[in-house]
Amino acid sequence: MASLSWKHHTLIQALISRGPLKEKEFHSIFTGVTGRNPGDAKKIFDKYLLEINKELSYVHFELRACRDQYDGHVCYGVVNTVSDDQSKLGTKYSVPQIAFFKGIIEAIAHDEAAQGCISGFDALNIRLENQVPSEASSSQQQVPPAFRNFSMSQKDKTLDELVKDNWLCRTRDGNNIGLGIRSLLDLRSWFRNNDVPSCEVCNEAGVKADLCPNEGCTVRIHKYCLKNLSSQRDDRVCSGCGKPWPLGRVAKEEAVEAAVNDDDEEETDTQATSLRSKKRKIRRHRDSAENVSSQASLASSSGITRRRVTRSAAHLS
Incomplete structure (x- = not known):
């Protein structure tokens, strides 16, 4: 370089x-x-x-x-x-962990509903035996012992590591597992080689996408791509079934979601303002108390000084 x-x-x-x-x-x-x-x-x-x-x-x-x-x-x-055997040596993950990760990726990517995630329960129940080549999977003896002995606690720990390293992610409720940004960046060729349906607009893998609402159509479009389309026109004909795809409803859904987010932010701002107000009151009370205390101390000190001066004058006289 x-x-x-x-x-x-x-x-x-x-x-x-x-x-x-x-x-x-x-x-x-x-x-x-x-x-x-x-x-x-x-x-x-x-x-x-x-x-x-x-x-x-x-x-x-x-x-x-x-x-x-x-x-x-x-x-x-x-x-x-x-992606070769030599580059795989650079990973910190063991062979069973990689097989477990691959099983999760396949389950998420091949979901016909394109929800972009699976439940944590389903993730933990991924069978590593399914990642063994087909010619070996027919014989239990040919399944690596490390695969058979990969415990539930090891899976749970591996999930946490994959989420921490951004290979996977957890949904907001924490119950489902999705693809992390590193998977979306790194597995582009894998998505194409494994026939993962693409978004109709951007041609990237439609792992998390909306399906055409018309029955029997399998076309999918990312929500953010739909949002861009809805800002340009109200309706668009689906290239798969030739029927209108009602994009107008996307704008309404986005407006509702934005309104909910605004309410949440407004509530948060109100709470923050209230907290700041309380802190200011506490500071004012504290400053006032300190001021009174200082004045009392000063008055007391002045009184002592006056008494000392009076006694000294009397003594001198």
């Missing part, structure tokens, strides 16, 4: 050391390093990414961007573009 400057190296190091970053955070680092805002200097930003990827390609890595299918935010990360 001799042709890259320290600024390029800093951007690469930030993604490697911190893991995938949200667009806002990565843009903030870029601005701090280059002094340029990616929003105002998009050509310069894109040029940096192209120069970085040109050098990373020699070691089979890539600086890649994708959308988090659960919240629609753009994220950046550095990924390995080659």
Whole structure:
């Protein structure tokens, strides 16, 4: 990477050391390093990414961007573009853990409802034996002992590690398991090779997506892609079934969700304001008490001083 400057190296190091970053955070680092805002200097930003990827390609890595299918935010990360036995040696996960992770990925990605998650119970009950090649799975003796002995507690611990490392994620209620941003970044070719249906709009894997509401149609579109479409027109014909896809309802759903979020934020702001008000009252009472105490102390001190002066004068006379 001799042709890259320290600024390029800093951007690469930030993604490697911190893991995938949200667009806002990565843009903030870029601005701090280059002094340029990616929003105002998009050509310069894109040029940096192209120069970085040109050098990373020699070691089979890539600086890649994708959308988090659960919240629609753009994220950046550095990924390995080659999946071979040698690169697998670099992982901290054991063979049974990798098989367990693969089983979860397959269950989520091939969900016909495109919910983008499975329950924690279903995740813990993933059978590692299903990850053994088909010719070996027919014989119980050919299933690795490490697979058979992989306990429920080991699965639970592995789930926590995968979530911590952003390979998986937990839904807001904490009951379901979804794909982490590292999986969405790193498994792009795996989604395509395993026939995971793509979003009709952006052509990325539709792991977490909305299905065409018309019966029998399997077309799916990410919610954030639907939102962009609904801002342009009220209706669109589905390319799969040829029937209208009522995009107008998406805007209504987004409005309701936004209203709920606004109410939550307003409630939070009200609570925060109330707390600040209470703190100010406490400070005022405390300052008032301290002031009274200081005045009393001063008065007491003055009285003592006056008495001493009087006694001294009397003595002198």
